[in-house]
Amino acid sequence: MGLGSERGSVQNPFLRYAEEAGWTYLPPEEALRLRGGEEVPVLRAVLVEQVQHLNPGVVGSATKAEEVVEGLLRVRRNIEGNLEAWEYLKGLKTVFVEAERREKNLRLLDPDHPERNAFHITDEFPFRSGPHRIRPDIVLLVNGIPVIVVETKAATRTEGIAEALDQIRRYHEEGPELMVQAQLFALTHLVRFLYGPTWNASRKALFDWRAQAGQVDYETLVKTFVAPRRVLRLLTDYILFVRKDGELTKAVLRPHQMRAVEKVLARAKDPGKTRGLVWHTQGSGKTYTMLTVAKRLLEDPGLQNPTVLMIVDRNELQQQLFQNLEAVGLGHVHLAQSKRHLRELLRQDTRGLIVSMIHKFDKADANLNPRANIFVLIDEAHRSTGGDLGNYLMGALPRATFIGFTGTPIDKSAHGKGTFKVFGGDDPGGYLDKYAIRESIADGTTVPLHYQMAPNDLIVDREAMEREFWAAAELEGVAEVEELNRVLDRAVTLKNMLKNRERVDKIARFVAEHYRQVVEPMGYKAFLVAVDREACGLYKEALDRYLPPEYSQVVISRGHNDPPALKRYHLTDEEEAAVRKAFRKPDEPPNILIVTEKLLTGYDAPILYCMYLDKPMRDHVLLQAIARVNRPYEDDQGRRKTSGLILDFVGLFDNLERALAFDSQDVEGVVEGLDVLKERFAALMERGHEAYLPLCQGPTEDKVAEAVLEHFRNREERERFYAFFRELEEVYEILSPDPFLRPYLEDYRTLAEMYRLLRSAYEPHVPVDKSFLRKTAEIVQAHTATQGVQWPTETHELGSAALIALLREERPDTVKVFNLLRELHRLVAAKRREEPHLIPIGERAEAIRRAFEERQLQSREALKQVEVLVRQLQEAESERAESDLTSEAFAAAWWLRVQQGLEGQGARAIAQRLDPLFRKYPHWAVSAHQERELRTELYKALLQGGVPPEQVVSWANALLDLLRRAS
Structure with a gap:
């Protein structure tokens, strides 16, 4: 067995480890029997039995169970259908029970009792959809439903993970009926083990399982990922379907998010501890973590119908959170409309989910609700519980459990120490769970940030910055944009400098040139952050002198008393939603958003690469703002964003430690200069x-x-x-x-x-x-004609004539070998479906390439062997042109003669007997019945053709396997 082979080192061990973890292995032929054909994605026999087993009194007969299965198989072949399939798994679908004359919930999984489920794993899973046939390496099925598709690659394959991801994408196109049932996919080539959600097969949605399992061996990676209890939890609790601006998207939680959810749930059940602080760095999915915590708390029967209170500190965040709650399918939500309404909800002992802004707890009565199973999740805890509001909140709910969430580290100011005191007292180091910036970059959850200082003549006067911004006492631990703006409102000289018309024009010209030369060629977009709303308007006017007007768009809050110069930039809610949606797309304007407050927090646009920063900031505000550009992104061509860029026009990055009042280890690796x-x-x-x-x-x-x-x-x-x-x-x-x-x-x-x-x-x-x-x-x-290195010449005619022309070229043997092998690979890849006799030629070419690469062959010998293949190809083309056999029968004749050494007359005679059989059984590859009939006749034909009886079965298997590979 070759070291690093896909089947020997990766695929077979995966199957073995899954069996040891509790899955039952089904050989491919047994799985196909239970499915009832290659067009069926489920183990129909298993699923019918399990539907009855898990729904006693609800699904009372096999006929009723078959109806359920048919309903599952009829879901749409897109992400909407995938959501519907997930709703079946989650137990959200109902079935009418005639005896009770009402709808009752249907269960296709039992996540609380793993032993009641049937766990199967199989490999080489053939699936046919119309003219397409795919064959995933491994499929994991729970109760007969394919839930996880796994692609394995040899550890020695350079681009193994990228190839596997491309195959997953192809499966969505060519086998949507299978992929609409599957909820997750995994990719591994031994060294790496990645997973992601189906119907979102972008590289940014791929997560490294090692981040959960740690630096462990392949066996532990596989066993922890496929542990039956964990798989059930993944399927039912850690998948989120979210509608963003009207579009349905799908996500699965990353390892650090799952870890935090489990820690919060454990804290909720710990009677001795009622506080916790979760820091997950900006861009690492904090909102989804909070939503999942809320769902898990509400669904946990051990918490006895609790109240979950989600607290935010700004109306914009409240609306954003509320939209997310609706988007992920959380049930009835109470939105506290006023202080009085909030108090009524708590006094009336309301259960379920309540969303409120922190200020509605102002002067709240003590002991509004003394119940213990109240869980308060506080967003941006570093600022939400400042001053008296936090005291009122905790006094109103004296026995509640309070979990603070923050996207930034807690600062070193008195305010930050107070946050630690409120939330972090029950944990060493102050955090219940911590996912720091450096970790997120290492995992690929976020990308590194770089900064560049603008030319000196464009940077604001340093003395004015020092006098009016840096020296302000209010800058100690700045936690929100509004607080920062109050400081800037008093910095009159500084603001006037920043809005000087001549300076604005120079910066706009610089931004236009930089965007056109640096950012646009990469396929990305940008923010221009101005000091206030008036400055946003000034920048728009100036940018329009250097870029087409559609390139940029102002996004600011609306004010009732705004002058006409600002009102012209007001957007309705619908218009703003359309701008936000268009900005995320690579081929639609706007390319540059001009902002000052809006979109600096909470807006996620991975295509955003560059932030032109012309507004003094620091602490949490600065960290949140620059984190807008740290999202991973990959375009349709597979090209990825490797970093984000901040272009500084105000001099903040001259002294980054001064701008970020956090412990150095917490912000280490946040941003570094381009000089590095x-x-x-x-x-x-x-x-x-x-x-x-x-x-x-x-x-x-x-x-x-x-x-x-x-x-x-x-x-x-x-x-x-x-x-x-x-x-x-x-x-x-x-x-x-x-x-x-x-x-x-x-x-x-x-x-x-x-x-x-x-x-x-x-x-x-x-x-x-x-x-x-x-x-x-x-x-x-x-520059394809640069002197020096030259790559193999492109040929466009696929056939033996082109290859013979390459043989005759005056080139060194090494170059000839690689040119010929590459063109043979292209030829076989392009024609293997309609000409399966080419497949052995392609496999032999690949074997020569590997032997040559590993120095088992010298150039001259490799060239001789390739020349033999080219002559074989020429001979095959000539014979095929004169043959009236089906492609399968011709491939059989060629294989018998060239691969097995059967004399020509005997090979042709067998092929002629097989020819009408391939016409008679055209669906043998997908129909078990047709395959049995064909196989019986094939055995007879081989025996009559003189093949020794002891070799008939193995020859038949090899021949049919060759023809299957063609599809």
Whole structure:
């Protein structure tokens, strides 16, 4: 068994570990029997039995259970249908019980009693949808329903995870009836283990399971992920369907979110502790964590019908939270309309969920409700419970449990220490759960941030900043935008400087040029943060002089007494929702949003890359604002955002420690200057000069290509180069364009072409251009004739003639080998469905490529073996053109003669007997009955054709497996 093979090292161990964790393995043929055909995604026999078992008195017969199954299978083939399928799993669907003449809830899972469920796992799961046939590596089924689809890849596959994700995306397109039932998918190539929600197969929705399981071996990773009790909990409690601006999206909680939910639930059941503080850094999903906590608390029967109170401190946040509650399907919610209404709700012992703003507890009566099973979840706890409001809140609910949530670390001011005192007293270090900034970057939950100082003539006067902003006593622990604005309102000189028309015009021109040159080529968008609402209007007027008007949009709050100059920028709620929605999309304007308060907290737009900052900020406000650009993003071409950028026009980042009054370890890694990246780029290029560019010193391009290919035949050496170039490319993408890069450009292009050459030659299954980031892709496409490295020539005619032309080219043997192998790969990939006889040729070509790569073959021997394949291909084309056999029968004849060595007449005779059978049984690959009939006739044909009896079954299996692979 080869080290690192997909089946031996990844897929089979996964199956074995799942069995040891409590799943029952079904061989593919047994799973197909229980399904009743390849078009059926469920184990119908198992599901019918389990529906009756889990619903005694509700589903009393197999006929009734079949009706339930049919209803499940009729859900729409899109995300809406996936939501409906999840509602079945969650127990939200009902069935009419005639004996009781009413609807009763239907259960397809029992999450509280895992032993009552049937857990099956199977592999090589063939599924047919119309003309398409897919075959996921592993499928996990609970009570016969496919709930998790797993793609495994060999640990040695360079792009294993990316390939697996592409396959998951293809399954959604070609097998939607299967994927509409599945709720999760997982991808692994031994080293990494990622999971995500179906119907949201973007890279940003992929999460690393190691973050939950820790640095453990593959066995522990698999067993912790597939533990039956955990899978039931994942399916029923940690999946969220959310409607954002009218569009349904799906999410699954990340490991740190699940961890926090479980800790909060444990705290809720601990009679000795009634406080807790959860810090999950901005952009890591704090809102979804809170919503899941609320749902779990309300659904837990052990908490005896509790009251859950969700507290926010601003009307905007209350509306946002309320929309989220409705979006994720939380039941009836009480929204406290006034102080009096809130007190009535609490006095009347209202159960369920209550949403209120913190100020409605002002002067609240003591002991409004002394019940213990009241749970108060406080958003942005670092500011919500300041002053007397927190005292009134806790005095009104003396026995309640209070859990504070914050997206920023607690500051070192007296205010911050007070927050720790209120919420953190029951936990060492002050936090019940902590997910710091550095952790989120390491997990890929957020991306790193970089800053760049604007040119000196555009930065505001430092003396005015010092006098009117930094020296203000009110800046101690600033927690909200309104508080910051009050300080700025008194900074008259500073605000006038910031709104000076000449300065605004210069900055607008700079922003327009920077956006066009740096941000737009990457495919991203930007915020321009102005000091106040008037400044937003001024920036819009100025930007319109340098960019098309549709490029930018002002988003500000409306004021009744606003002058006409501001009213022209007022948006209705519907207009603002449309702007927010359009900004998230890559091909729609606006490209730049001009803001001062709105959207600086709570707005999530992953496409946002750059923040042009022209408003003095600090502490929580600054951290929340710059976190708008830390969301991961990937475009439709698979190109990913590797960082966010802050362009500073006010000088905040001259002294970041001063701007952020937090413990240094809490904000370590928040943001670093672009100068650091320039140093890193220079160091990487120096390494490239020493280790890789000397390979490009040959006298001719073909000799250079040969030297490069020969040098990198060792996989580990290639992997080191790939990792080196990816880091170099990411830094280049961020820095470009910059005069600093000019001396490096020619060498950078050469390294990029070297990367393309190696990917084309050694990884022919991976589209090379997709793996480049945008700016590198542009320079590679623009400079395809650069001296030095040359990658294999593109050929557009797929066939033996093109391959023979390559054989005759005057090129070094190494280059010829890779060119031919790559074109053989393309040919087989393009024609395997209609010409299955090509598959063995493609497999042999892949074996030669691997042997050559591992130095088991020298160039001359590899070229000879490839030449044999090309001649075989030419012969096959000639014979196929003259044959009137079906493609399957011709493939059988070719396989028997070339692969098994059967003499030509015997192979043709068997194929002629099989030809009418393939016409008679066209659905043999999906119909068990047709396959049995075909197999019986195939055995007879092989025996009559002279195949030894002891080899008939194995030959038949191999031949049918070949024909299945074609589909």
